[in-house]
Amino acid sequence: MSLSQVSRRRAGTAAAAAAAAALAVPVLAGCSAVDRALDCAGTASAVARSVDDLQQAVSDAGEDPTRADQALDRIDKNLSKIDKETDDGDVGKSVSRLREAVDSVRTDVEAGRTPSTKPVVEAADELTKVCTPG
Numbered sequence: 001m002s003l004s005q006v007s008r009r010r011a012g013t014a015a016a017a018a019a020a021a022a023l024a025v026p027v028l029a030g031c032s033a034v035d036r037a038l039d040c041a042g043t044a045s046a047v048a049r050s051v052d053d054l055q056q057a058v059s060d061a062g063e064d065p066t067r068a069d070q071a072l073d074r075i076d077k078n079l080s081k082i083d084k085e086t087d088d089g090d091v092g093k094s095v096s097r098l099r100e101a102v103d104s105v106r107t108d109v110e111a112g113r114t115p116s117t118k119p120v121v122e123a124a125d126e127l128t129k130v131c132t133p134g
Contacts, residue, residue, distance in 0.1 A: 040091060040131035043082045044124075047098070050074040051124045054105070055117050068109045075102050075120075082131070094130045098123035 050071050057067035079095050079102075086092075101119035108115035 040082055040086050040088075041128075043078050043085070044128045044131040047075055047078045047082075047124050048128055050078060051117070051120055054120060058105075058109075058115060058117055065109070068105070068115075072102055072106050072109070082127075088130075090130045091127070094123065094127040098127055 054068060054071035054075065057064070057071050060067065075098070079099055082091060082095055098120065101123045105115040105117060105120055
């Protein structure tokens with residue numbers, strides 16, 4: 001094999017490697033987006049469970065008023081996690097809407113009023129829809 005053939009083979013190998021790397025970047029970026037969507041969906045599912053807990057806690061407020069605060073705290077924690085994991089505008093809007101509903105329930109609980117959990121449930125449903133991939 002001549003020197004020019006070796007040189008061409010190395011150049012071809014380098015070009016193939018560069019092409020493979022260029023193709024891998026979008027694939028990896030796509031996986032990252034899917035991973036973020038799945039993380040969002042998983043966290044939205046945790047939010048939904050916390051909303052269920054909140055509804056039960058509001059129903060049982062006479063027995064244990066601290067349960068509502070604990071459920072609200074779990075929702076806040078999960079919303080913060082979603083905020084950190086995604087930069088999607090629709091997710092951000094849903095998180096903000098749910099956070100406002102949670103704050104309203106917290107205000108009612110702290111004032112000794114029976115809160116309506118309907119806005120929380122609706123906002124959590126919206127967040128779940130926005131976070132669901134596909």
